[in-house]
Amino acid sequence: MDKNEKFQRVPLVLAIATASVIAPNAFAQVEMDNIAGPQAQQIEEVMVQGRLKDSAEMLVSERLEEEVVTDILGSEMIGRVGDSTVAAALRRVAGLSLVNDKFVYVRGLGERYSSTTLNGATVPSPDLTRNVIPLDIFPTSVVDSLAVQKSYSADQAATFGGGNVNIRTKGIPDGLTYSIELGTGTNTETDGDVLSYRGGDDDDFGTDDGTRALPVELEQALQRFKGELGVQDIREVLEQEGNEYASASEAIAAARQLNRELALHLNRDIAVEEDSSNPDMDFKGSVGNRFYITDDLEVGFLAGASYKNRWREEETVKRSYGLPEEVVDVENTSTYSVDLSGNLNLGVRYGDDHEVTLTSLYLRNTDDDTSIRDYFNENRQLSDGRGFREYALKYEERDLLVNQAQGTHTLGPATKGMVPGGLLDWAPEELQVDWFYSESTAQTDIPNEVTVNADTLTNSLGEVVSSSVSNGVNSSGFRFTELEDEVADFGWSATLPLEFSSSSLELSGGFARTEKARYYKQSEFRIGAINVDDPATLGGSLDQVFGDAQITDPANDYAFDRAGTNNQSYIAATLTDAVFGKVDWTLSETWRASAGARWEEYNQVALDWNPYGYSVDDPQITADEDVLRDSTYSDDAVYPSLSLTYMGALWAETFQLRFGASKTAVRPDLREITEAIYIDPITDEQVKGNPDARPSEITNFDVRGEWYFDNGDNLTVSAFYKDIVDPIEFFELASSDTNVAREIINAESGEITGVEIEALKGLGFMGEFMDSFFVQSNLTFQETELVAGAEADAPTNPIREMTGASEYVVNMLVGFDSPDGGHTATLGYNVFGDRLYAAGRNGAPDAYELPFHSLDLTYSWYPTEEITIKAKMQNLLDEAIEIERASVIVFEEKPGQSFALSAQYKF
Secondary structure (H helix, E strand, O other): OOHHHOOOOOOHHHHHHHHHHHOOOOOOOOOHHHHHOOHHHHHHHHHHHOOOHHHHHHHHHHHHHOOOOEEEEEHHHHHHHOOOEHHHHHHHOOOEEEEOOOEEEEOOEOHHHEEEEEOOEEOOOOOOOOOOOOHHHOEHHHEEEEEEEOOOOOOOOOOOOOEEEEEEEOOOOOOOEEEEEEEEEEEOOOOOEEEEOOOOOOHHHOOOOOOOOOOHHHHHHHHHOOOOOOHHHHHHHHHHOOOOOOOHHHHHHHHHHHHHHHHOOOOOOOOOEEEEOOOEEEEEEEEEEEEEOOOOEEEEEEEEEEEEEEEEEEEEEEEOOOOOOOOEEEEEEEEEEEEEEEEEEEEEEEOOOEEEEEEEEEEEEEEEEEEEEEEOOOOOOHHHOEEEEEEEEEEEEEEEEEEEEEEEEEOOHHHHHHOHHHOOOOOOOOOEEEEEEEEEEEEEEEEEEEEEEEEEEEOOOOOEEEEEEOOEEEEEEEEEEEEEEEEEEEEEEEEEEEEOOOEEEEEEEEEEEEEEEEEEEEEEEEEEEEEOOOHHHHHOOHHHHOOHHHHHOOOOEEEEEEEOOOOOEEEEEEEEEEEEEEEEEEEOOOEEEEEEEEEEEEEEEEEEEOOOOOOOOOOOOOOOHHHHHHOEEEEEEEEEEEEEEEEEOOOOOEEEEEEEEEEEEEOOOHHHHOOOEEEOOOOOOEEEOOOOOOOEEEEEEEEEEEEEOOOOOEEEEEEEEEEEEOOEEEEEEOOOOOOOEEEEEEOOEEEEEEEEEEEEEEOHHHOHHHHHEEEEEEEEEEEEEEEOOOOOOOEOOOEEOOOOOEOEEEEEEEEEEOOOOOEEEEEEEEEEOOEEEEOOEOOOOOEEEOOOOEEEEEEEEOOOOOEEEEEEEEOOOOOOEEEEEOOEEEEEEOOOOEEEEEEEEEO
16 A cells, blocks of 8 residues: 555545645535435536645545644635744744744744754745744745654754744646736834935845945055054054154054055945835745646646835834833834745656756845934933933845755656666665755845934933944944855655555665855944034934045044954854664554654864954964864754554544653754854843853653544544753853843753644534534644753753743634635634743843734735635734733834735636
8 A cells, every 4th residue: 555545535525625725726616415425426526626636635645644743834825824934924833833933932932942844845044043934935825734743753953942844836737837926014113214225226126336335445454554443453453564753643643544544445425314115015826837748748837936025114122121211212114125935946846756856946035124222221211311322224135045956766667667687676666765955045134234323302201312432442233244155964764665465664864964164254344423623413314424525534533443352253054964774663554663763963163253363362263172172063863753643533533542652852053062252143031152062851741632523523632742851942141231141051941831722613503604614723822941050151941941932822814715715714822821932040030932822814805716806914813913021011112003905816
C-alpha cells in the first residue's frame, strides 16, 4: 500500500464539508437530493460546483497522514480571513501568538524556540541581531499552505522547541491559469497629514537611489585617517604625510577646516516636514501553465509578482511606573512602506518516477520612518517646563533572495526499462530518493539613519512651545548599517516502503548540511554644534541647522567625527551536519508507530569586527586566544523521537489518537556568545552577550485526539508538556536611570503544560436559515514556570512565567457561505491573555502586555466564476497595544482600524 493511501479514511461528505470552510466558495451547496442520488451524479455535482475540492481534500488528508502533531493552514483559508502576511495568518493556529507583528510564539515559547523553513529548507534572516526570521516579510500571496509541526520528528532540525513553521510556496498549476488583482485601503490613524522628508527618486520602489548611501569621500577619508575623523586625528595624519605648518594653531586650523569639509559630504537634506498621504495601493499578478510534451514528459511554470505601498501613522506613549505623570515619552511616527515580491517556479516530470522543481523567490520590504519624539526623564520632568526632543529618520530595506531545487525519484518500470542490460532490475521499485538544494541571501540596508537631539520649552501640559537643536558633540548622529546573511542548505533522503499481509513498514534515512555566514557592519558619524554665534539659528529647520553655511562659518564651532565603540559590527558563521533514520510501522490500518533519531554536529563562531582597525593595538579581528576560544561553540548529540497513533471510529466516523515524545535543543543566537554590548534594533535596549551561554535541552510530550464526523464537524483535543533544562532567557541588567539593559543567561529550568481545543461546527442544526453558517474555533490554555537560578542578576521574582507566554489564546471564526455561492463572509476574533513582556530586578515589578482583542471582518462577492470582489476591515474594536507595570500603563500604541478593498480576475 502506498504511503499516501494509508489514511485515506475521510468520507467524501467530510471532504466536501471541510472544503466549504477551508476554501471560500469551494462548494455552492450540495443539495440533499443530489447526495441521495447515485454516487456518479453526486461526484459530478461536486466537480461542477466545487472549484477547490482537491486542495481541501489534500489538506485534510495530509493532517491525518502526518506521523506527528501538525496543523495546516491553506491559502484559501488565509485569503478568506484576509491576513496579508504569514505572521498575521499564523495567529489563527491553535497555540500560536504574534509578538511585535513579526515573531511567532508557539506554545508559550519565545521566537528563539520556533524555527522557520521555506519548502522544507533553512533560509537566512534579515533581522539584525537574531537567527530567527521575522515572518512579516513573507506576503501570503506567494503561499500555498503553512504547516506548523508541533511534535518533533527526526527528519526535522534538532533546534525544535515550540514547533517548526514550514512556508510552502505555490507550485506548478495543472493547466493554464492567470490572475490579476488590484486593491486599495486606509487606516483610521492615518489622517492624511504625515511626517516626511526629502528622500530619493526610487523610494516608491522600496530602494534607495544612492541619496542616502555612505559617501565615497568619507570611505576614503576613513582609510586615510585610519578610522578616526576628529580634528586631532586629522592633524596627526596630515603631519605624518609631510605637511608643514608654521605653528600648532595653524595645524589645528587646517585640520578643523578639513574636518568640516568632510562633514559636508553627508546627506543633510533632513528637514522634517508635513506631507499628504495617499491611500494604500496593492497589485498582484500571476501566470502559469503545464505542457504535455509526450505521454510521459510534462513541463510547467508559474510566475508571479506583487507590489504594495501604504502610509501609516502611529503614536506611542511611554511612562515610568514610578513617576507616570512626570516621566513621559510621546513619539509620533509616520511610515511609508513598500512591499515587493516576485516568484518563478519551473517543473519537469517524467512519468510517475521523476520530478524536479526549481523555485526562485525575491522579497523586498522597505519601511521609511519619520518621527518626532518628545520626552521627559528623571533629570527633566514634565513639571519643570523643559524637556527633550528627538528627530529621527530611518530608511530600512530588507531583501530576501531564495533559489531552490528539489527532486523526487523512484525506480519504476519505466526507469528500469531505460537502462540497458537490466542493470537496475535488482533495485526495489518502491524505493524513493528525494534531494534538495537551497541557496539564499538576506540583506538589510539602513543608510543614513539620522537622529537629531533638541531641547524644548513646554507648557504645564507638557506641550512643546519651542525647540532648538542641542549644543554638544551629540547634536546629531548619522548611522549606516549593513547586514548580509547567506545560507546554503542541502541534503537527501531515501524511503523504502515494505508491504506485508496485515502491516506495512517504511524505512527512511538521510543527510543534511546547513552552512550559514553573516556579516554585520555599522558605521556612525556625528555632527556636534559645540557653540554657535547666533543661538537662534539652532531653532531653524534641520537642513538649515546642519547646512553648509552653518557648518563652515568660522564664527560657529561645529565638530565632526566617527561615533560609537568598535564592537557594533560583527561576523558570524554556523555549520550543521546531520544524519537521521526513521522506522514507520502500520498494523492493520489501526496502529501506527514511528521512531527515529537524528545526529547533529553543530559549530558556531561569532566575532566582534572593527572595520576601522588599522593597527596591531586596534585590529579588525582580535588575535587573543582566550577571546577567540570564547567566541566559538561546538556540540554534537543524538536527538530521538517517538510517535504512536491509534486509528478507529470512536464516537466519530474517523478518529485518531496520537502520542509523541522527543528530545530537542535550542542554541544561542549569533551574537549571544560574545561579551559585546550592543543595541537591539527592535527594542532599542542595550543587550549584553554571554560567552558561557549553553543550549537549552527540551523534553517534549504530546497527546492529541482527533474526531472527524461525516457531516463535516470535527473536534481536536491536544495536551502537551515541555521540560526545559537551561532555558535561554533575557534578564534585566543594572543600568542608568534613563537606559534599559538586558543580558542573556541560562535560567535553571522551565516547564510548560497546556491543552489545545479545536472545533468546527456547522450551524444547520439551528434551522434552515443557519445552514449557511459555521463556527470554527481553537482555545489554548497553558501554564509556564521559569526558575531563574543562580546566574540571574537579582531578579524580583526568581520563579515566574516564561517571557511572552500567556495563560490562554482564543481564536474564533464565524463564517457564512451563501446558498448560491455568490457571497462569503468571515468574522475573525483573536485574543491572548496577559503575557510577560519584561522581568524586573531588585524589587522592580514585572511588565505585562495586556490582552489585545482583535476583531476582523472579511466579505467576498463572486459576481462571476472569474471575478472576486473582497472587502476587509481589521481591528474593528479599535484596540490599543498596552504594557502594564505595577498597575501603570507604561506603554501604549494604537494601531488603528484598517479598511481594504480589492478586485481579482482569475482564470
